[in-house]
Structure formats: structure tokens, C-alpha cells
Amino acid sequence: MQSFTEENYLKIIYHLSELSNPVQTNAIAERIQTKAASVTDMLKKLSEKGLVDYVKYQGVTLTAKGKLTAINIVRKHRLWEVFLTQKLNFKWDEVHDVAEELEHITSDLLVERLDEFLEFPKVDPHGDPIPDRDGNFASLSFVKLSKLKINEGGAITGVSEHSSPFLKHLEKLGLTLGKKIVVTEIIDFDGSVELKVDQHKINISREVAKHILISK
Amino acid sequence: MQSFTEENYLKIIYHLSELSNPVQTNAIAERIQTKAASVTDMLKKLSEKGLVDYVKYQGVTLTAKGKLTAINIVRKHRLWEVFLTQKLNFKWDEVHDVAEELEHITSDLLVERLDEFLEFPKVDPHGDPIPDRDGNFASLSFVKLSKLKINEGGAITGVSEHSSPFLKHLEKLGLTLGKKIVVTEIIDFDGSVELKVDQHKINISREVAKHILISK
DNA sequence: AATAATTTTTAGATTTGTCTAAATTTAAAA
DNA sequence: TTTTAAATTTAGACAAATCTAAAAATTATT
Ligand SMILES: [Mn+2]
Ligand SMILES: [Mn+2]
Ligand SMILES: [Mn+2]
Ligand SMILES: [Mn+2]
Numbered sequence: 001m002q003s004f005t006e007e008n009y010l011k012i013i014y015h016l017s018e019l020s021n022p023v024q025t026n027a028i029a030e031r032i033q034t035k036a037a038s039v040t041d042m043l044k045k046l047s048e049k050g051l052v053d054y055v056k057y058q059g060v061t062l063t064a065k066g067k068l069t070a071i072n073i074v075r076k077h078r079l080w081e082v083f084l085t086q087k088l089n090f091k092w093d094e095v096h097d098v099a100e101e102l103e104h105i106t107s108d109l110l111v112e113r114l115d116e117f118l119e120f121p122k123v124d125p126h127g128d129p130i131p132d133r134d135g136n137f138a139s140l141s142f143v144k145l146s147k148l149k150i151n152e153g154g155a156i157t158g159v160s161e162h163s164s165p166f167l168k169h170l171e172k173l174g175l176t177l178g179k180k181i182v183v184t185e186i187i188d189f190d191g192s193v194e195l196k197v198d199q200h201k202i203n204i205s206r207e208v209a210k211h212i213l214i215s216k
Numbered sequence: 217m218q219s220f221t222e223e224n225y226l227k228i229i230y231h232l233s234e235l236s237n238p239v240q241t242n243a244i245a246e247r248i249q250t251k252a253a254s255v256t257d258m259l260k261k262l263s264e265k266g267l268v269d270y271v272k273y274q275g276v277t278l279t280a281k282g283k284l285t286a287i288n289i290v291r292k293h294r295l296w297e298v299f300l301t302q303k304l305n306f307k308w309d310e311v312h313d314v315a316e317e318l319e320h321i322t323s324d325l326l327v328e329r330l331d332e333f334l335e336f337p338k339v340d341p342h343g344d345p346i347p348d349r350d351g352n353f354a355s356l357s358f359v360k361l362s363k364l365k366i367n368e369g370g371a372i373t374g375v376s377e378h379s380s381p382f383l384k385h386l387e388k389l390g391l392t393l394g395k396k397i398v399v400t401e402i403i404d405f406d407g408s409v410e411l412k413v414d415q416h417k418i419n420i421s422r423e424v425a426k427h428i429l430i431s432k
Numbered sequence: 433a434a435t436a437a438t439t440t441t442t443a444g445a446t447t448t449g450t451c452t453a454a455a456t457t458t459a460a461a462a
Numbered sequence: 463t464t465t466t467a468a469a470t471t472t473a474g475a476c477a478a479a480t481c482t483a484a485a486a487a488t489t490a491t492t
Contacts, residue, residue, distance in 0.1 A: 005449065025470060038450055040471055045448095057457060057470055088329040098323045107314045113304040221479070241440055254480055256441055261478090273440060273487060 002051075004104050007073055008032060009042050010051060011103075013062055014070035022059030071135040077103040078124035078131075079114050085125045086118060092125040092176075093167035126167075127158025127177055127213060143216070145181070145193065146209035153182030153195075158213035166211065173202055175212065218267075220320050223289050224248060225258050226267060227319075229278055230286035238275030287351040293319040294340035295330050301341045302334060308341040308392075309383035342383075343374025343393055343429060359432070361397070361409065362425035369398030369411075374429035382427065389418055391428065 002010070012031050016023040025043070029036045047054040051066035062070060080102040084090035090098075112133065115121075122138070123129055131137040142157050156179045159170070170176065174197055184201055185194035191206035204212075218226070228247045232239040241259070245252045263270040267282035278286060296318040300306040306314075328349070331337075338354070339345055347353040358373050372395045375386070386392065390413055400417060401410035407422035420428075 003448080026468095034449090035451065036470065037452080037472085041449075084326070088326070088333055090325070090329070094325070098321065098326055101321045101323075105314065105317045107317075109306070109310070110300075110304070110314055113306070117304055219478080242438095250479090251481065252440060253442080253482080257479075 001106070002049075002069065006042070006046065006049075006051075007069070007104055009039075009046060010062065010066055010070040011073045011077075013052065013060060014067065014074065017062060022053075022055070022061045024059045028060075068135050071131045073103050075131045075133075075135075076105070076111055078128060079111065079118065079121070081124045081126075082118050082121045082130070083114060086121075091167075091171070093164040093171070095125060096162055096164075123158075125177070126162055127156075141215060142213040144210055145183075145195075145212040145214050146206055148183045148193075148214065150183055150186060152216075153180065154214040154216040155180050156212060157215040159211055160213060161211040166208075169208070170212070173204065174198055175204075181214070218265075218285065222258070222262060222265075222267075223285070223320055225255075225262060226278065226282055226286040227289045227293075229268065229276060230283065230290065233278060238269075238271075238277045240275045244276075284351050287347045289319050291347045291349075291351075292321070292327055294344055294346045295327065295334065295337070297340045297342070298334050298337045298346070299330060302337075307383075307387070309380040309387070311341060312378055312380075339374075341393070342378055343372075357431065358429040360426055361399075361411075361420075361428040361430050362422060364399045364409075364430065366399055366402060368432075369396065370430040370432040371396050372428060373431040375427055376429060377427035382424075385424070386428070389420065390414055391420075397430070 009028070009032065012028055013023050016027050016031065020027070025036050025039045028043075029039045032039070043052065043054045043060055046052045046066070047060075050063055051069065052060045052062055054060045077099045080099045081095040084095040084098060085092060115133075121130055123140075127140075129137040129140060140157060143154075144160075145156075148154075156175060156177055158177070159167070175181070179197055182196045183193055184196050186192075187194065187203070192203055193206065193209045194201055194203045225244065225248065228244055229239050232243050232247065236243070241252050241255045244259075245255045248255070259268065259270045259276055262268045262282070263276075266279055267285065268276045268278055270276045293315045296315040297311040300311040300314060301308060331349075337346055339356075343356075345353040345356060356373060359370075360376075361372075364370075372391060372393055374393070375383070391397070395413055397411045397413050399409060399411050402408075403410065403419070408419055409422065409425045410417055410419045
């Protein structure tokens with residue numbers, strides 16, 4: 001059994017693994033809001049528990065055991081986010097912090113019953129896929145809205161930024177999950193994108209466009 | 217803000233206060249599965265935080281602030297127990313341990329929405345009253361089944377023992393919340409009680425009878 | 433009232449997760 | 463290839479929560 005803190009490390013390492021492998025000490029320190037020295041201490045411990053492969057100065061990789069543990073935490077996090085939005089009327093920018101706490105509740109029965117209660121959702125409120133009990137999940141195909149050319153479009157299937165200000169901004173613009181959009185213009189001056197949603201046109205910054213995921 | 221551990225102490229002190237006031241160090245140690253020395257350390261800390269009034273060698277009492285904090289934890293615990301039984305089909309003997317973890321989730325919005333989602337339940341699966349947001353709750357009147365005389369009866373409104381073996385035993389006997397019973401005989405030999413439920417008669421030990429609460 | 437038994441507290445150690453400051457290693461620049 | 467800069471690790475300290483063993487205070491018994 002892992003502590004609250006150990007679980008957080010595993011989850012962070014799992015997420016960072018998608019960006020670079022092995023994962024570096026400083027990258028973890030930044031994400032977890034702690035100092036590199038503390039990360040080193042923890043990596044040694046996780047290594048001794050057989051949850052990560054750690055080479056001094058080189059970085060860490062999750063072992064099979066570590067990866068399964070991490071995915072299970074992600075599963076719980078996302079299921080709770082679905083619960084909060086679907087059953088308790090939380091907005092998609094309000095769920096993350098609470099889910100950060102709920103994901104550490106240790107009851108397999110609870111997770112399975114929750115999954116059932118929610119009718120086995122496949123994605124969370126931000127479009128991220130929910131792993132099944134065995135850690136498997138379909139990797140959805142998508143492109144960043146910022147990569148689309150004029151007249152290209154599709155449905156919003158996810159976001160790659162989960163901060164409350166960003167999500168609230170999208171909501172105000174009517175850019176929620178499932179909405180269909182078409183790029184109508186790309187402004188030379190600042191790279192901002194004009195697009196059509198719900199019959200009318202809006203303009204979003206390039207920075208915003210980079211974090212919206214589209215499936216065609 | 218209190219730590220997980222501090223919250224557990226406050227809750228235990230709150231429950232023990234109903235039995236004796238002030239609460240003694242050893243009583244806390246026994247309940248919380250720790251040593252008296254650790255309790256002393258924690259009592260000093262809670263005292264400094266203004267959550268308890270603590271007099272060396274005499275025991276502790278909750279301050280108004282400490283009591284409110286404790287009641288809020290109890291509120292969360294019982295709401296989660298209702299959620300688990302009503303929405304996730306947990307049995308009444310399966311909810312306690314999970315609720316012990318869930319009660320520490322810190323989100324006022326979550327608690328209020330959960331309360332609403334459950335349609336503002338007044339009691340938990342064991343018949344214990346659920347405090348409202350301000351810490352108020354009706355104190356239900358009841359008598360122990362073991363105090364009833366022959367031909368006296370009423371409805372089962374609660375239990376004063378929450379262990380899984382006890383609750384499973386009651387369930388097997390058909391003695392669940394709301395069931396109406398009448399005492400038909402009290403056996404001289406061992407003090408065991410014969411009673412009528414659902415048209416048929418059963419015999420329960422005095423020990424069991426002591427933990428069943430009846431309202432007339 | 434003196435003695436014994438019980439309860440509680442103190443003292444000092446341990447574990448976990450963290451920190452700062454200094455040392456070491458690796459990567460980049462001159 | 464030195465030198466410099468950046469990243470990482472070590473060393474030593476700290477706070478929180480716990481423990482054991484011993485001392486002190488309270489309560490019960492003679
Ligand atoms: Mn999240
Ligand atoms: Mn999410
Ligand atoms: Mn309970
Ligand atoms: Mn209960």
C-alpha cells in the first residue's frame with residue numbers, strides 16, 4: 001500500500017512520461033510543488049518498493065507495477081470528476097481539486113460501484129479517457145485546434161489545459177465538449193483563430209487554440 | 217485547517233463526550249488505536265489551536281470551535297454512508313470504513329451538493345441523526361430493546377454498535393431499520409429476549425438486545 | 433495515613449516528508 | 463579541451479505523528 005504522497009508522485013511521473021522518458025527530477029519537482037532534493041528522496045523510496053526504475057542523474061521510468069498503480073489513480077480521479085459533474089452539478093472547472101482528494105480513497109468496491117452507477121463512462125468532463133479496471137483505455141485520436149487550416153473543422157473532444165480560468169473562458173465562449181467548429185480565418189498578425197460555432201463567429205488567441213483538441 | 221489525524225481526534229473526543237465529560241486520555245488512546253503518550257502530545261496541540269480545553273491529568277472538553285469542527289466531520293461521515301447505501305448499493309455493514317476516509321474530504325460545496333443529491337436525509341443507515349450545515353440535529357428518543365418488558369414493542373430506529381459482524385447478524389435475523397417488533401418473552405436463565413418480527417418469533421441474546429434501539 | 437495500583441505525563445528515539453546549503457555530476461559554451 | 467552553467471544528489475536539519483521506558487500524579491486499598 002502506498003501513502004497519499006507516494007501515489008501523487010506515481011501519478012505525476014505517469015503523466016510526465018507521455019512527454020519525455022525517462023522523467024527528470026526537476027520536472028517532477030516543478031509539477032509537485034516541491035524541491036528537487038525531496039524528489040530525489042522519494043525516487044529512491046519508490047525504487048526500493050519496485051514501483052519505478054531509477055538511475056541516478058538519468059531520471060525515472062515506471063515499472064509495470066508502478067504504471068498499474070498510477071493508472072488506477074487516474075481512473076479514480078476521472079470517475080470522480082464524472083460523478084461531480086453528472087450527479088452533483090459541478091462545472092468542469094470545479095471538479096479537479098476535489099478529485100485530487102477523492103482519487104486517494106482506497107476501496108475497490110467503491111470504484112467498481114461508482115463506475116456502474118455512472119454507467120461506465122468512457123471519458124471524463126475534460127474529454128480524457130477513463131481506464132477500465134485492468135488499466136486499458138482507447139487512445140482517442142485528435143488534433144490541436146491550432147493545427148487546423150482554414151475551412152477545416154470537427155468536434156471538440158478534449159482540452160489539454162485544466163486550469164479553472166482557462167475552462168471558464170472556454171465556457172463563456174460556448175466552446176464546450178461536443179461542440180462542432182470550423183476554422184474560418186487565421187489572423188496573420190498574432191496567429192489568432194477565427195472560427196464558427198453555433199452559427200456565429202468568434203476569435204480565440206493562438207494560446208487558447210493550442211489547448212483545444214478536435215476530432216474530425 | 218486541521219490534519220487528517222487532528223480531525224480524527226476531534227471526532228473521537230466528540231463521541232466520547234456523550235459518555236463522560238471531560239474525556240480521559242486513555243479512553244481516547246483505546247478508541248483511536250494509539251498510545252496514551254501520543255494522545256497527550258495531540259491534546260496539547262489541539263489545546264494550543266483552541267479546539268479543546270485541556271487540563272493536565274484531568275482530561276479534555278471540546279471548545280465551541282472544536283465541537284463545530286467535530287460535528288461537521290460527523291455530518292460528512294453520515295452523508296457519505298447514506299450515499300453508499302442508497303446510491304451504490306452498499307450494505308449497512310460495508311459503509312463505515314469507506315466513510316472514515318471520505319469524511320476528511322475538504323469541500324463545502326461537495327457536502328452541500330451531496331446533501332441535496334440525497335434529498336437532505338435526516339438519519340444515516342444505522343439510524344444516527346445527520347446534523348445540518350449549522351451543526352443542529354434532532355435528538356431522537358429511543359430505548360434499548362433490552363429495557364422493554366413483555367408485550368412492549370416498537371420500531372427499530374437505530375443500533376448502538378456498528379461492527380460488521382453485529383450488523384450482518386441483525387440482517388440475517390431480519391432485524392433491520394424500521395422493522396416493528398414486540399417482546400414476547402424474557403428468558404430467566406440467560407436474560408435473552410424472545411420477540412415477534414414479521415409474524416414469526418425469534419430469540420436474541422441480551423448482548424444483542426442492548427444494542428438495538430427502539431422507538432415506541 | 434501510608435501503601436499499592438492505575439492513569440497520565442515526560443523524555444528521548446523513530447519514521448515520513450520536507451527543507452537549505454554544499455558537493456557532485458552532466459551538459460553547454462568558450 | 464578547459465571553463466562555465468545547469469541539473470542532480472548528498473548532508474544535515476526540521477516538523478509532525480508516533481513509539482518505549484521511566485517519572486510523576488491521581489485514585490483505590492489496606
Ligand atoms: Mn482533473
Ligand atoms: Mn479531468
Ligand atoms: Mn460509521
Ligand atoms: Mn453510521
